[in-house]
Amino acid sequence: MPKPSPFPSPASPLEPGYGAASALSPLFLAVLALLLTLVSARAMPAPGSGALVLRSEAAVPVEAPRLATDFAVTVSGPTLRTIVTQAFRNTTDRWVEGTYVYPLPEDAAVDAMTMIVGERVIVAGIKERAAARRVYEAARAEGKTAALTEQERPNVFTNAVANIGPGETVVVRIEIQQAVSVSAGIRTLRLPLVVAPRYNPAPPAATLISETGESADPVPDRDRIEPPVLDPARHAPINPVAITVRLDAGFPVGALRSATHPIRVEETGPTARRVTLGEGVVPADRDFELTWEPAPGAEPSLGLFREEIGGETYVLATLNPPTAAAGTRPPRDVTFVIDNSGSMAGDSMRQAKAGLLAGLARLHPEDRVNVIRFDNTWDALFPEPVPASPETLRRAERFVGALEARGGTEMLAPLTAALNDPTPEDRNRLRQIVFLTDGAVGNEAQLFEAIQRGLGRSRLFMVGIGAAPNGHLMRHAAEIGRGSFTAIHTVDQVAERTRALYAKLEEPAATGLRASFTEEGAEVTPDPLPDLYRGEPLTLAARLAKGTGGLTVSGTVDGRPWSRTLSLSEAAPGTGISKVWARARIGEAETGRITGRLTAEAADAAILKLALAHGLTTRLTSLVAVDATPRRAAGTPLAATDLPLNLPAGWDFEKVFGERPSGVSPIRERHAGLTPAVAPAPAREIRLPQTGIGFLPRLWLGLGLALAGLAVGLLSRRARAAR
Template sequence: MPTPSSCPGFPPEPPRPVSLSPLFLALLAVLVMLGSARAQPAPASGGLLLRGLEASRPVEAPLLATDIGVDVSGPTARAVVTQAFRNTTDAWVEGTYVYPLPEDAAVDAMTLVVGDRVILANIRERAAAKRVYEAAKAAGHAAALTEQERPNVFTNTVANIGPGETVLVRITYQQAIPVSGAIRALRLPLVVAPRYHPAPPAVGFAAIGTGADRVPDRARISPPVLDPSRSAPLNPVAVTVRLEAGFAIGAVRSATHPIRVEETGPQGRRITLAEGVVPADRDFELTWEPAPSRTPGLGLFREEVGGRTYLLATLNPPEAEAAASARPARDVTFVIDNSGSMAGASMRQAKAGLLAGLARLSLRDRFNVIRFDDTWDALFPEPAAATPEALRAAESFVAALEARGGTEMLAPLRAALADAHPEETRRVRQVVFLTDGAVGDEERIFAAIHEQLGRSRLFMVGIGAAPNGHLMRHAAEIGRGSFTEIRNLDQVGERTRALYAKLEAPAATDLAAVFTAGDAEVTPNPLPDLYRGEPMVLTARLAQAAGTVTVSGRLDGKRWSRTLPLAEAVAGKGIAKVWARARISETETARITGRLSPEAADARILGLALEHGLTTRLTSLVAVDATPRRPAGTPLAAADLPLNLPAGWDFAKVFGDGPRDRTAGPPRDRTAGPPRERHAGPAPILAAARSLDLPRTGAGVLPQFWLGLALAMLGQVLRRLAARRPRCAR
């Protein structure tokens, strides 16, 4: 079977071939072994079966393995995600897999490999791509469809996988590398966390304003989820990162997974997972920083595409450290999510992060604490002075929190942003929001922030193994704050210190970038405020790379500026796609906040997507094999492939602990903590809807898996030994 690295028909990007890891090839051998093994008796309950009107009888879902290869080149990364779908049955099947990607991923290519055939995908308007796929499926052709459900949630649907067959789907994307201080970070989401959806009108209440369902696509982002108490993890993942930083590299770390780091030069590293393959149950995070005294203060990169110049600039504004006595008094509202998805480790992380914030308050500050599940409570009727007594009451309030219920985020968000004294400009107003963001109605949240922000600044703190990065980053952007992730208790101290230092230090404001060539299309526009340790990052499209760009702003009441000659920009990769993806995101924000009409926004997004070949809300990638494969009249079964529950989540807290179709009611009242008013929200609707498939591994699968993996690895060793022997002349 050809692989994407060896097929001449694949697109030339990335610049060098990206090979599949040996462990991933071993996983494919295991999938083939499981497919050829005699079927085990079906479990009495909890097995995931394929659905579909054409299916004559239920059969088991396909198996899945994933290989991710990432090439980091200075400020950008090019990633290749290869998904192997293995049909272990004697039926023809269609598999659907919902999977995450970074929220800023510019997805621009997809390839389908079936046997020795390699099929390249085309970008089309979403409805047209769907029609092409459905026609190919009905005619028996092998086909694959990649669709965006959210900027960080995608769906791959693969039709006509033959009995005992393995097909590969390879997705590629480009993204920018986030920078905070001296630290660069790469985050690879590996699991879509179950989302809470506000109840649709048919089951309890009319959505605010229109009476329409605020999450009309809830079924598309609610795939079946494994109960870890009943099933072993599925969907193993291998990760390889080839890092060329562009500067001498110091420490390379991962707070989420044990890693192996190989030095490939002063500026290069090769990073793999120490365990080889891992379950897709938590996001992978990799950070690196320059060697001591090698921190670059400026990065200016350019790429020429289609006769135009695309520029990416990273600049660290001068820092100003205000004395404690000079810092303005603050009103800080902490909002903590105690819904069911926060149970366990996430709740402990959120509590620790909030308590760290309380400890930084001074007597000049005022504060409040709001907690929410599908109801919400405020500790005080209005912000209170940060006296020792008030802080002790807050600590007791936080200690008594338990995770339960749904995630009704809108009402507590509005309560936190409500400003009773907008004229009080001498006090800085800040909202710190701690949550995993596991909701499906993101656009409603964004619109509320835009409508009610006023003089407040919103700082989002993502909690747990798989926070909703799209919600967090976009909310912080609209809220003119910043986004921080806390993935385990070990990170709480370091990351909360950095966060609360931002809240206390002056921000760089009134930022602007002026090009001597006046036709520059700059994003973001306008440039956001910057907080301590944050660089200014912008992309731009120019007719030519000539002249200069002058960046200016105000910091601690003083003006500053810096002029950069564009001729000094060095060659970069993928900058055009990074610019286009950022421009699309900016246009979506303009649509949500009403600055652009839906029609105008859609026209701009569609034009950008088709010009740059990107998957968006309005465009999809579709690949169809020209040769029919499934015999006419042969039934086709369909299945949604299951996801693992994110690591640290409590299945019963999210989905309920009764029958599988049970919907949990509102959480019981708590009596701990100071007296407070309760604010009721609508009855929760669980993220996986009312009917939930709970897949279980068949009897004997795990021993077969480990035996197969051992044999596959032994085969790799023997192959390498044989390759070293001199060949005999004939």
């Protein structure tokens, strides 16, 4: 169970569009006020340039709201539940609306949102997106405090909070459900913490409307995914984050590590651990990753779980197909595609080069190889794959070694070139594409369409590079490309993760996989099942009316039939499986729309039905919470600002946005209306009730100091009375 939050859970659900508010005790308000004033010994330094000042919609400069975020994650066997608490602190004497663009895991089911304003707790309701926006805008105009959570991408969301009073803090709590990712026996939790700046290809110069009447802009919502980004040379990191993970793996835990952040680990049981950040709070400038694996001999051969909801049964199954027999390695055609755009400068470029060179080193003479590089232009080393002779490999190594990060990220043309198959009839060779990039682009849908059109017999393997890779692009491209996604966050991970990736590529996949239930009418996801490689377990979810009988998974491994049958009576109780199933089905509908398997109308209807039934935020639905009491007086101005983000760690600001103009703010800051404060001043910070920084000791310390101050005040009063 997660650590008890100081924010109480409301007892009643929200009426459509509005919230049932419940009063909070004065003790809670006192504790909240105390928590917001506690300052960590490891607090991040204040910006030397002073407070962050944003121009409002009325062109009047206003200081940006402060933001602090707390992640409380509970892992229960195959699923995990995360509570994301965001505190928006208005440090000005004006009424403010703050908008914050933030990431969440691309496979997360966002199903709950709560807003806390003073003594009131308001539970959000799920509505169609346009209707939720109308409710929010009406509340904003009426002076009511309101919060709106919208999905821009499956891994990019926007929180808008209207009518934050002078000196006030509004707390927004979001809850998400996921399945635990498993590969080669290693379980992974990844929490994206920053939305990386994205390269958005320009719309066609001549034709802005397609033949269907729709916008031809490859990124029609570009204005919603371009938040202001701070230049780290001018501003210290902002948006502090704390993380606590309560892990109950369901088996004895062996290695537990994070390659992205220092962590503290507390053993709370033979199968349980409590993990917090070693530095207490950290800036939101890189993804957090935590991995764990079973102790030796404790690897479960099968994970089968079930959940009963609304008279229906939801099943989550994970199993490992057998590996291919030794000595069956077929010849391969491997095309490596490497991103050398400006966002890859620094550590990312070194990681990508090292990953590609590791792949070249594993090729055999019977294999064929090509290398394509791209920024806003692209080049191929050879017109088509050529035999991987020693001379060929030396040329490829020199080609890769000479690459420098620069320019934009025009991904469509090199992707199309890599997919082009000069010998589509050759079934004796595996055709594989290894694509190394941070994925910092906004035209994902355009790329998905290209993969669907040109895949043929190829398989696409995405390698996400850097501190904040675009997980939505990576995972979805690999899914459509019938390959896999590997994330490399640090140079230290290159050898281990590329070795595992290339070992998978060298063995035939388990192909033609099918899942069949004894009970008719089972709705299975993913559908169809993907090809699998060594160490890649099959994870599927299903909805059944009764949940009786068994599940059989069958396919072909190394040219031989293979099958495995499981009895649903063996399934252990699970939680959140219905949300995981619904989120996966929504993802399939989105894929069907992009690839043409479903019409836009049919896909939208399926998405909307699933989202409203399961209370999920999607492209078509949003969560909205409104305090029923107007608070901002009519005629009082409301300043609207976009909260700025950190540049992802390891990124080079000038490589991404160009050289810094002298005497003025950088282009991204100008684009957002960001101007430096008139005079340098220490930045005022807020602190959430951080589960990761020793909350209880600090609480007792704060209460002790408060009592000491009260005692001093009483003694002083008595002394004055005596005089």
